[in-house]
Amino acid sequence: MPMYKKAMFILLIIVAAAVGGTYYGLHDEEKSAVLESAGTNEGNLPAREITVYVTGAVNKPGLVKVPEGARAADAVNACGGLLPTADSEKVNMAQALKDGQQLKVPEKSVMANKNDVSKSDRSNVDKSKAGGSGDLININTADEKALDTLPGVGPAMAKRIIEYRETEGAFQSIEDIKKIRGIGEAKFAKLKDKICI
Known part of the structure; x- marks a missing residue:
């Protein structure tokens, strides 16, 4: 037991x-x-919204609200899409947007029908395509090789410029290039007459 x-x-x-x-x-x-x-x-809860200012060749330019983490294409669509004259290749539509950012969609350079363009007009169009006065380099669209030709910009600096464009978006003015590490007032003074946006 x-x-x-x-x-x-x-x-x-x-x-x-x-x-x-x-x-x-x-x-x-x-x-x-x-x-x-x-x-x-x-x-x-609804996703946090950000406000973006869209200008240029879109149907309804102005302020738009998009969800946080939206891309440039979302903001353009919120404005009714691109106009037929928009140059969509100059805008990175996959670019992530930030609150308060301005997104500018440029128009294609005006090109008339070749039959209607006189020789003098055609030479003016060719100059504008080449960059106009002194072949300025567009810091928003130039590739690494073109950026490397700028005074004081080597391959490493050219890569930093392209990385900045991809992460932060297009430069809004030529002075914005000073945001790149290694470009100060002295280097900007050498660059400012050779670049454009």
């Missing part, structure tokens, strides 16, 4: 531990469910 009582006592301890563990596990699971449902409510 003492062996039987001992076994019963051990069995009761095991059952009590199992019941206690189950109760504790269920109690913790209820706490988890409360935390998960609180997180789910946050997920139901």
